[in-house]
Amino acid sequence: MDLAPARFNTHDCGTCPIRERGVCARCDDRELEALEQIKYYRSYEAGQTLVWSGDQMDFVASVVTGIATLTQTMEDGRRQMVGLLLPSDFVGRPGRACAAYDVTATTDIVMCCFRKKPFEEMMEGTPHLAQRLLEMTLDELDAAREWMLLLGRKTAREKIASLITIIAKRDASAHAAGRGGGVTVDLPLTREAMADYLGLTLETVSRQISALRRDKVIVIEGKRHVTIPDMDRLLEEAGDDADGGIPA
Amino acid sequence: MDLAPARFNTHDCGTCPIRERGVCARCDDRELEALEQIKYYRSYEAGQTLVWSGDQMDFVASVVTGIATLTQTMEDGRRQMVGLLLPSDFVGRPGRACAAYDVTATTDIVMCCFRKKPFEEMMEGTPHLAQRLLEMTLDELDAAREWMLLLGRKTAREKIASLITIIAKRDASAHAAGRGGGVTVDLPLTREAMADYLGLTLETVSRQISALRRDKVIVIEGKRHVTIPDMDRLLEEAGDDADGGIPA
DNA sequence: ATGACGCCTTGACGCAGATCAAAGAGCCGT
DNA sequence: ACGGCTCTTTGATCTGCGTCAAGGCGTCAT
The missing domain is CATH 1.10.10.10 (Winged helix-like DNA-binding domain superfamily/Winged helix DNA-binding domain)
Known part of the structure; x- marks a missing residue:
């Protein structure tokens, strides 16, 4: 059960498997140090729901290892997945209090979480962070739009x-x-x-x-x-x- | 035909109808002045396609007045609209050379365009711009995901x-x-x-x-x-x- | 007025995918 | 080695929406 997870050093971002692709990809050593102050890791088992739509969210996070899904549910039970979260993908939205979607682990998963308040404050003064997040968000938007074509017409x-x-x-x-x-x-x-x-x-x-x-x-x-x-x-x-x- | 368009002063961003909601919403006077250096307006008639998917794009732009659509087309002609652009919405993506979608005016429309290169350079040094664009992109992502539920399950x-x-x-x-x-x-x-x-x-x-x-x-x-x-x-x-x- | 054109409506019919139902296959704990 | 679980496959039937086809309505140019 615990063969794969957490084979990286959880204190040193330099050894992180998503160092090159996460929100923190563009951060320099000084910025990384600041991030390390507010980060913590959490693991979840396959099948667990990490976040329920509507929940208060006091953190944002990156997927480090494993896979999770973002889904929306109508009250009669119809469900639509709106995102597939792979390692390096970002969860949560700075500036929003509540989760908009359910987040569910489909495999065992490790998340690198940042307390929301300090993360937001840090974003103000750290263009590297905001720029990278913008880039990632634009990519997700493109993926969502490609998926719209699939859902509507294929x-x-x-x-x-x-x-x-x-x-x-x-x-x-x-x-x-x-x-x-x-x-x-x-x-x-x-x-x-x-x-x-x-x-x-x-x-x-x-x-x-x-x-x-x-x-x-x-x-x-x-x-x-x-x-x-x-x-x-x-x-x-x-x-x-x-x-x-x-x-x- | 030209009752509505361009009743604002095209030199002074202070009178712009989307001043409060566009990419430039958070910019201060100094930043606005810099933007005015690289901006220019273009009008299109209803039905015109402003941009073809795959085209080289040397500008990004905000919709000032009118409505446009973002559509994807499969080679056999199936079409899916992936976005509806209303006044204040942003077109184009900093850091990408080619348009990913067709952009078509459904009404007469006025766009506030920025030459891409200078805009990108300005974004580097202007957190207000990047922050606002991030916020707008996150909103669009939410809208796209709501639309995915509609397309897949309704x-x-x-x-x-x-x-x-x-x-x-x-x-x-x-x-x-x-x-x-x-x-x-x-x-x-x-x-x-x-x-x-x-x-x-x-x-x-x-x-x-x-x-x-x-x-x-x-x-x-x-x-x-x-x-x-x-x-x-x-x-x-x-x-x-x-x-x-x-x-x- | 008159026809042409763009946009919209309505009907008849067929099919892709939903729904309902049953059973197979791997995996676990005992 | 057994029942109970979850996940998957496959069949039979039903139906919502697509397809094909025929007009209706408003606007424009002649």
Whole structure:
């Protein structure tokens, strides 16, 4: 259970696995020292809800290791995931008292938390922090907008293919997988979580994954392990048309 | 045709209609003066596309008057609107060379443009600018996520009711409409644009508007003019459950 | 006035995905 | 090795919305 977590030194930000990509990415040593004064780590187990929508939030945080989701729920129970939080992603919003979404751990997770008040004060005088947060927020906005296209206009099959594509892409950027052959990824989500992300039902998710397997677009071992024999084929199925070829 | 536009002094930011809400909202007189050095106004007619996705963008801009839309298009023609730009909203992204979306004027529109390079340089040394832009971007991110719930989980009827609600809300905040009686709004979009926004077809939009009218949730005069006899009823139809009442 | 054009409405029909239902597969604790 | 759990797959049926098609209405140019 505790093989992976916290193999970094929790006092020294220099050894932090998200040092290069978190909110603190641009901070110099002096700024980092100030951050260390107000930071603390928290771990959660897979399945735990870290924050409930509407809760008072007295901290903001970065995901250090593990995966969490941001979801919205309607009172009749319909759920829509609005964000997938990966290591280095930021949770919470300076200048807002209450959480707007549920935050749930889908794997065991370690967060680097900052008490909100001091963090906000520090942001005032630390352009590096505000600039980096702006950059990250703009990226999230782009991702949200791409997801809007998916939710509004793509078919179930395209949605599944898009999800696998996105997970594969980030895995690739993380551990630079082999170029030519088949890429392999682990789906970090249950069928139900995928359904909540894609605006589908879990049955439709299951069926479409089966269909993509039948059509040899993906190969599945076990339940969550997917290998992609032909990435271009998958991109085509996703409707993303990221091919750089001159047509006709 | 040119009744409304440009009734403010285009040299003096002090008379600008979005002075209080734009990126420049927090700037002091000195900073404003610097901005005035790099700003210029441009007007576009309704229907014109200001920017094509993929275009080189050498400016960023604020909407001063009028309405524009941000849309994504798939190569087979499916379209999804990913943003509605109202006065004070910001277009373009510091640190990015190309436009990610099409920007189209739905009414005649006036933009306050800043050459990108100088604007970026100014942001470095002007925390007020970066802070305000961060705040605006976070608001947009929230709006995008609310829209994700709509696109992924709401029925066609709820989508229409939500759209009318949102337009009514902002109209209310703009010109503080009469409290008790019926609120009245103008839909600034064609049925097709609404469809693109809501992830529907234009026929479904038309049918659901007719249905809401039949059910007396809204009253329609002409094509675009809507009055809402009972706001709570509309909110209920939108599935938003913003009622503050203790149930049962 | 008259036709053309853009925008909107309404009807008939079909299908993608939701819903309802049942059962398989891996994993745990005892 | 067993029942009880969660997660998943698959089938049968239903339905909301898309698609195709035909007009209606208001505005503009001639």
